[in-house]
Amino acid sequence: MSALTVLFIGGTGIISSAAAVRAVELGHRVTLLNRGSSSLRPAPPGVEVLTGDVADPASIRRALGDRSFDVVVDFVAFTPDQVQADIDLFTGRTGQYVFISSASAYQKPVAALPIRESSPLRNPFWQYSRDKIACEDLLVGAYRDQGFPVTIIRPSHTYDRTSLPVTGGWTVVDRMRRGLEVVVPGDGTSLWTLTHHVDFARAFVGLLGLPAAVGDVFHITSDEALPWDQIYTTLAAAAGVDDPRLVHVASESVAVVEPEWGPGLLGDKAHSVVFDNSKVKAFVPGWQATTSWATGAREIIEWFDDDSSRRETDPAAERAFDRLLAGARGFGGQGEDPLGTGE
DSSP states (O other), X not given: OOOOEEEEESOSSHHHHHHHHHHHHTTOEEEEEESSOOSSSOOOTTOEEEEOOTTOHHHHHHHHTTOOEEEEEESSOOSHHHHHHHHHHHTTTEEEEEEEOOGGGBOSSOOSSSBOTTSOBXXXXXXXXXXXXXXXXXXXXXXXXXXXXXXXXXXXXXXXXXXXXXXXXXXXXXXXXXXXXXXXXXXXXXXXXXXXXXXXXXXXXXXXXXXXXXXXXXXXXXXXXEEHHHHHHHHHHHTTOSSOEEXXXXXXXXXXXXXXXXXXXXXXXXXXXXXXXXXXXXXSTTOOOOOOHHHHHHHHHHHHHTOGGGOOOOHHHHHHHHHHHHHHHHTTSTTOOTTSOOO
């Protein structure tokens, strides 16, 4: 494939940073449009950076002028009004518009495994997911009615070295290292899929500029589906903890004690997810996710341990865990529902 001109709206997030690196490696001419550089995930060498704020559409128009691109990817569109602004702005100015949706949009509870791109979309638990579904509906309509050249991508849980996938973040690792109990939402047996951002990027960039991908939808995930208990014990092993003290608490109870965690648990993590990636593999021949969670967990711990300022615990998470654990002990320990909300 010849070099593409590619615009990334965003470009410094978990997914977009790896995608930018991969696109540059393949010789594409990459432009990032965001509010400013990120010290956490800086733009790779050779990338053009424009400044604009998606909350200020006029600043986006000023930054872009009358430029056109072979591919436009919006990593930071979450609502239909943001997507409509993109449709208005990029109609006639790109050969492919890529929308980053979410695998959390798939039907919850999950009706059948493995999940395929044809699986129904419905999530009554999480507004984030419902907004992504509404964005997809808008874009599919624009493709059908106007020929707007959309490709929809549904990532699942994609991580990099800076992002811990467990509820409570670094506080969980800190408690493990101190020999304290940690809360695992649910019973620890449901399956979850974690995808390293470099693996995701290799498949994702392979879809850019591909005419056959226009008007279509893809999810991109690892094929490694692990029980939550194994995810926690693997993380513990990477942190030097041989026998972490895991306590299972109903996800509904966790959501009551810490409401901010509720939608992501009940609308996504509480359900077993196994994905069929045969579609993206057919479009990007030879692609395979190759980074195991064991490797990813070591990478995460090494990054946090490299700088003490990164190892900050969350007092609110500590209080939530202590309350949940007290309830679990009061109601007979593991397997019980401390707040009587059901599982």
